[in-house]
Amino acid sequence: MLIIDVKESPSIDRALKKYKRKFERSGTLKELRRRKHFVKPSVARRTEVLKAKYKSEMLRKLEG
Numbered sequence: 001m002l003i004i005d006v007k008e009s010p011s012i013d014r015a016l017k018k019y020k021r022k023f024e025r026s027g028t029l030k031e032l033r034r035r036k037h038f039v040k041p042s043v044a045r046r047t048e049v050l051k052a053k054y055k056s057e058m059l060r061k062l063e064g
Contacts, residue, residue, distance in 0.1 A: 002022050002023060
């Protein structure tokens, strides 16, 4: 749960902006999207390895 302290002087717009920033940094939306569909651990690991392989190849191309 996100808590935003609002005092009398700041406007509601500023409080809303703080809330949005906190919400984005907390990663709640990202977590919800991740949990929407189940991915087998073996598949998740495979995609992780493929991403790492792709990144290393791209770095090698840029350096060479």
